[in-house]
Amino acid sequence: MASIRTYSLIYVALLLLGTAQFALFEIDLIEFGYWTALAGVLVFSVAKILLVAGYFQHLIEEPRAITYMMGTAVFMVFLLTVAAGFSIQ
Structure with a gap:
């Protein structure tokens, strides 16, 4: 801590x-x-x-695997947002 x-x-x-x-x-x-x-x-x-x-x-104290999982989740949300933006147009 x-x-x-x-x-x-x-x-x-x-x-x-x-x-x-x-x-x-x-x-x-x-x-x-x-x-x-x-x-x-x-x-x-x-x-x-x-x-x-x-x-x-406190994510800085977590194991790297959790950091990579969170990064992947943020990237997937970004992709979903981009895909939703294209479907709205």
């Missing part, structure tokens, strides 16, 4: 990533195009997902 220091660092990282996501679209100091900002938000979202799943849901 991780220490309180680790959880605090993860919390700060999540806070900074969330602030960066907001800043990409709302702060006009640096001009990002829509697609660049969207790509940045997606990258930050994946980083946040990995931090939450790894540390707060």
Whole structure:
């Protein structure tokens, strides 16, 4: 189990990533195009997902077989979503 220091660092990282996501679209100091900002938000979202799943849901301590199974499940959900998108068109 991780220490309180680790959880605090993860919390700060999540806070900074969330602030960066907001800043990409709302702060006009640096001009990002829509697609660049969207790509940045997606990258930050994946980083946040990995931090939450790894540390707060304790998946980082699980055996690798469970990690591969979860990765396969996420990939299958992605494929199902893509297939559903094609059937809607």
